[in-house]
Amino acid sequence: TEDVITMAIESSCDETSVSILRNGRNVLTNIIASQILQHQKFGGVVPEVASRKHIENINQVIEDALREAGVTFDDITHIAVTYGPGLVGALLVGLSAAKAIAFARGIPLNGVNHIEGHIYANFIEHKDLEPPFIALIVSGGHTHLVYMKDYGEYEVIGRTRDDASGEAFDKVARALGLGYPGGPEIDRLAKIGNNKAITFPKALLEEGSYDFSFSGLKSAVLNYLNSQKMKGNEIHTADVAASFQQSVIEVLTEKTLACAKERGINTVVLAGGVAANSGLRELLGEECKKRGIQLKYPSLKLCTDNAAMIGCVGYYDYIKGLRSDMHLNAMPNLKI
Numbered sequence: 001t002e003d004v005i006t007m008a009i010e011s012s013c014d015e016t017s018v019s020i021l022r023n024g025r026n027v028l029t030n031i032i033a034s035q036i037l038q039h040q041k042f043g044g045v046v047p048e049v050a051s052r053k054h055i056e057n058i059n060q061v062i063e064d065a066l067r068e069a070g071v072t073f074d075d076i077t078h079i080a081v082t083y084g085p086g087l088v089g090a091l092l093v094g095l096s097a098a099k100a101i102a103f104a105r106g107i108p109l110n111g112v113n114h115i116e117g118h119i120y121a122n123f124i125e126h127k128d129l130e131p132p133f134i135a136l137i138v139s140g141g142h143t144h145l146v147y148m149k150d151y152g153e154y155e156v157i158g159r160t161r162d163d164a165s166g167e168a169f170d171k172v173a174r175a176l177g178l179g180y181p182g183g184p185e186i187d188r189l190a191k192i193g194n195n196k197a198i199t200f201p202k203a204l205l206e207e208g209s210y211d212f213s214f215s216g217l218k219s220a221v222l223n224y225l226n227s228q229k230m231k232g233n234e235i236h237t238a239d240v241a242a243s244f245q246q247s248v249i250e251v252l253t254e255k256t257l258a259c260a261k262e263r264g265i266n267t268v269v270l271a272g273g274v275a276a277n278s279g280l281r282e283l284l285g286e287e288c289k290k291r292g293i294q295l296k297y298p299s300l301k302l303c304t305d306n307a308a309m310i311g312c313v314g315y316y317d318y319i320k321g322l323r324s325d326m327h328l329n330a331m332p333n334l335k336i
C-alpha cells in the first residue's frame with residue numbers, strides 16, 4: 001500500500017500553522033507562525049488582527065512547509081483543515097486556502113475539529129498509543145474531560161460551565177501584571193512561590209459531577225488582590241501564582257482520576273496548551289503512578305496549537321473513507 005501524505009492547515013486562533021505528515025503519525029514538518037507579538041500589546045488575541053495576519057502569512061507558510069518536507073503538491077494525498085471551534089475570521093483563512101488547494105489539485109478535503117486535534121497530538125508523540133483512554137483537554141478555549149472509545153468516537157463526560165482553564169490562567173496573570181499568554185508566566189512563578197500561602201476555593205461542584213468551573217476561583221484571586229491593595233499590604237506575586245495554580249491543578253487531577261476509576265480505564269492523556277503546565281504534569285503524574293495508571297502527554301510544541309495534530313485527525317478520517325465537500329464552512333462553536 002502507498003504512503004498517505006497529508007497536508008494540514010490550522011488557523012483557528014493566533015497561530016498560522018502548516019504541517020505535512022506521512023501516514024498520520026510521522027511529521028515531516030510542522031511550521032508554526034505565531035502572532036503572539038502582534039497581540040501582546042493588547043493583552044489578548046484581537047480577532048480582527050488575527051484574521052489579517054493569517055492572510056499575510058498563509059501562502060508563505062504553505063510554501064515553507066513543502067520545502068522543509070522536501071515534497072511538492074504532486075505528492076500530497078489529501079488536505080486536512082481545522083473548521084472549528086475558533087475565531088470565525090481566522091478559521092476562514094485556513095479553510096479557504098485548504099479548499100483552494102483541494103479543488104485545484106483534485107484531491108480530497110478533510111475538515112477537522114480542533115479539540116480532537118489536541119487529543120491526537122498524543123498519537124504523534126506516542127507512536128503505539130491506542131484508544132480507549134480518558135483525555136483531559138485543557139486549553140485557552142476549552143476544558144473537557146472526554147472518554148475516547150475509539151478513533152473518532154468520544155463521550156464528553158465533563159466540561160467547564162464558565163471560563164476555560166487556560167483563560168483563568170491568562171486572566172489571573174493579567175491581574176498580576178504578567179505578560180500574555182499568562183499560563184507559562186504563572187507556571188514559571190509557581191515554581192518559586194509557596195502554593196499553600198493562600199487558600200483559594202476549589203470548585204468541585206455537585207457530588208459526582210465531572211464539570212468544571214473556574215470563574216469563582218478567578219474572582220477569588222481578584223478579590224484577594226484588591227483587598228491586599230486596600231490594606232496596603234505587599235503582594236507576593238509568586239505565592240499568589242502558586243496558590244492559584246494549585247487550586248486549578250488539584251481540581252483537574254481529582255476529577256480526571258475519579259473519571260478513570262469510574263470507567264475502569266488505566267490510561268489518561270493530557271492535551272491542549274495547559275497540558276504544558278509543569279505543576280499539572282507533576283501532580284497528575286504522581287497520582288496516576290500511585291494508582292497504576294499510565295499518563296501520556298505531548299511535548300511542549302505539540303501541546304499548543306499546531307497543524308500536525310490536525311493532520312493526524314485528518315489522516316484517520318481519510319483512511320476511514322470520510323470526506324468533506326466544498327460546502328464545508330467555518331463553525332466557531334463546533335462541539336466535540
Ligand code: KG4
Binds near residue numbers: 013140184
Ligand atoms: O491550546 P492552546 O494553544 O490554544 C487554544 O486552543 O486555546 O492553549 C493556549 C492556552 C493559553 O491560555 C495559555 O496561557 C495556556 O494555554 N498555557 C499554559 C501553559 N502554556 C500555555 N497554561 C498553564 N501553564 C503553562 N505552562
Ligand code: ZN
Binds near residue numbers: 118139
Ligand atoms: Zn487549541
